[in-house]
Amino acid sequence: MASIIVAASYNLFLLPHSILSSGVTGISMIIGLKTPLNTGVVNYVLNLPLLIIGFMKLGQSFMFRTIFSVTVTSIAMVYLPLYQLSPDPIISTVFGGVIGGIGAGIIFRYGASTGGFDIIGFLITRKKDLPLGNLIFAMNAVVVAVSGFLFNWDIALKTMVAIFVMGKVVDTIHTNHLKLTLMIITNEDETLKQAIISKYVRGITIVDGEGAYTKEKRKVLFMIISRYELAGIKKLIKDTDPKAFVNITETVDVMGYFRRG
Template identity: 30%
Template sequence: MMRNWGKRDIVSIACVVLGSLLLALNIQSFVGTGGLFPGGFTGLTVLIQRSFLKFGGIEIPYSLVNFALNAFPAYIGYKTVGKKFTMYSIAVILLSGMFVEIIPPITITEDILLVTVFGGILQGIALGVTLRGNASTGGTDFISMWISQKTKQPAWNYILGMNAVMLAVAGYLFGWEAALYSIIFQFCSTQIVNYVHVRFKRMTLFIVTRSPDLVIEEIHSSTHHGVTRLEGIGTYYGEPRTVLYTVVETANVKGLVNRIHELDPTCFINVSKSEAIEGRFYQRPIE
């Protein structure tokens, strides 16, 4: 048990460091080159920085603003989402701020469309890496995770809508072209996150098997989900068959299917996407 926890923590720390570095690189390259505004509190930090510089001639550190903005959401996340999740997220906030101060501005390309699309993709990858490490970039990510836990559905598209208010302010202050390109940037980022982050996505499994007891035990032990058992007759050979029905998290599907095939090489499994479910469903808690 301790070794499993150790491995999980090592993966989380590696994802926190890598995700923070990618976020900082994106800010100092694509975001800076295109004058874009990322989503969430990262974008709000950039907006405040540029506002102080344009209207007051004051250059304030990225890390200082970002830390101040995230203080209260981090407290809320600690109380409602998960303690370990919040601590790792705070580490992302601290590290990304430190990396932004260390990494010099980088211009990869000045083509605004390329900057927007690939910047959004890199942002989505960075967010996906941090989420894989049981962390986030803070701010609106805490809100998104809280909504996801309450609704049992991915909430990243809701956050995209919330960012529209910030972009409206940015467009008014700095020009609508940058704000409109930032919408494309955030859309690309959101789609990448939706693709790589599967925690709140579910799949339905219909399993036709000759070894139902072994398969049921495996599903119970590896996923903690229940199973509905139906007895039937295979019409091709007229032999008795058991049909098992269950819904599991998408992340569990590949390993579970492989294990079921080991237990019953002749089984037939139909895997389909579950758009929505109602009723009790075990969700592994965020730590």
């Protein structure tokens, strides 16, 4: 469904105004607008080399989902009509970026990608702790430049806006690069520790604590997680020790070993 949402953002908002998307899809759009070839078919053909590289570098499970995503998006682009949903190019630019970003963000969140530059972005973010959307935006300057020379600079600027909006929406949904520090004060430290370790590959530091007023002895668990893991860990804590006190703060940076995937 997310792949169809991405295709709809292209065919209903961007392509009718000759506004491009990012990466390989943007290149496919240029070819589709300048030749009789269908953009969806071109998109799939251009993605094949990167899909093969990704299959070798990113693992079979990730790439099977990515291949499925690219295939569904390309097929949807073939069969969805090119229809100008809004005559206003600015509205189409913003809404195309938002809707495309929602679809792409959902795809990323479920462990796949939309192919193209996204595969390169995933390869880099697994080694470097960078926001995926901003990284993809940085790699798309060439697409914007080409659109300016082949069409006009007004379209190029709208393309830049669409790519920027899409990148920001992706970062809002795909939040693995954001880190949080959890301080958990609990009487069920051993049970909670085992529950977390059995489900998440995260280190936990345990120290002794004492209430200043009650003088009650408790254990304090410290751990760092990705933003994406927060909902699951909060539920796990609530199920294990409903009386646990949890303080959650955003972490600026992490030094030393931290599993990023």
